[in-house]
Amino acid sequence: MSTRADRDMAAYWDRAGQVWVEHQALLDRLMAPIAEAVIQAAGLVNGDAVLDVGCGAGATTLAAAWRTGPSGRAVGVDISGALVELARRRAGEDGVEGVEFLLADAQTEAFDPTFDAIVSRFGVMFFPDPVAAFSNLRRALKPGGRLTFAAWRAPEDNPLALVPLRAAAPFLAEPPRFEADAPGRFAFADRERVAAILSASGWREVEIAPLDVASPASFEELMTMSLRVGPLNPILRAADEAVRSKVEAAVAEALAPLVGEGGGVMKSACWLVTAKA
Template sequence: MTANAGQIEYWNGPSGEKWVRNQAIMDASLADATAGLLALAAIRPGERVLDIGCGSGETSLLAARTAGQVTGVDISKPLLALARHRAEGVAHLRYVEADAAHHAFAQEHNLLLSRFGVMFFDDPAAAFANIRTAAARGGRLAFVCWRAVAENEYAAMPFGIAKPLMPPLPPADPNVPGPFALSDPDRLRGILSGAGFSTIGIGKLDGVMRMGATAEQAGIQATSLGPTARALAKFDDVVRARVLVAVTDAFRSYPVTDGQITCRLACWLVSAKA
């Protein structure tokens, strides 16, 4: 099987389409992570930025406000189509459909950036070694990825409710490609140093994820993300409806603050010299 074939299928199928439909909601939800990442990245005017797993292009667009050239790379046709649409008129922003683990990048980027786009590689060590080849001399890496599911209420709460309502699942391996694949900081450090990165920084970012204004919106969002969404993708509409009702009910006891129900999110902010 082709490397990363499972992820290429996943992000070009219904899950990719769901991210397209929910782009505005997702970008608003992830505002804390985005702000943390951009502060870490400290993009300087004129820099060349590679946005890895750029999806629908939020961080590419934000980087393009300062950078001299931004290239977003992704494997998802539907997300890239939306990213290109959002970038109309931005001359120094372009998108490439390619697998970042294998693409022959020009060695010209000052910053290798990613918001939640680098946890999906079959062979993360080889993928990060390839990504490193995209850096210009003195280039740097800055990305944000998830800490463990248990620390992320937005993922742990709905999954805890969903689990008894779904057919049994095999035990989850936290290191398989997926949102939480880089959650172990020792493993993450080993992958990056093995790939040739140095001066590796792994710091905590704690924030909130905005889940929506109502329990109904929060229920939809919580079942569209993370381990609950991935598990539900395996089951039929009856199971999905049952889980959605239960998760929505759980959100009825959550306070609405400044018009939003929120859940705790927990990320790693990762930096390194390439």
């Protein structure tokens, strides 16, 4: 059954997916070490069947497919049509074997219980009913199957989440807020909440460890991430020119100290979560 919250999230990712398509190369470069950490921790081997949840443009699915090889199977699932289309195109261009992409809601899709592993880079924090979603995902695994995902820690630990918003806030009627227990980017920031969701959905041997990554990024790339990819994007698109230029100037001033002579970095503070079905 599709609820109002499900439909809201699907509509949200329909729009946000277009932004991720536009900035896919930058996002993939900045977040490549996080995909690597997930794939490494998942311990994939040749011949494994792996499901990448909230696969977006498919970077993690493709990285998994190289590990599972032509005798394996890497399936990316995502709710955004634009991102699934891009992921399929990239797989075709890269000529990777044993990879496929599915346009579906991972919370409710009845997956065949044939997977050895589930992986995700930032694709599991958006479920309206996380316990239902993680119970559903557990059923996709063979007995003993493994779950490995990365999720953001608190906005306070992620400068690129908070610095631009604080700089923009004085110029916005309604500055965006992060809600700790609503579906969204920081829904899994609280370690206890993640542990409770996984335990309530039947996962065992849950381990939640900090993962910290610093990716080189130019000032322009940090501006793009702040203004075009994050939550300021829809607000600025709807704002008038005067507000837009004040926000852009304030964000540029706030980001300047993050960029030294050798360039800047995007620091990502995440949880690396592993569990068994």
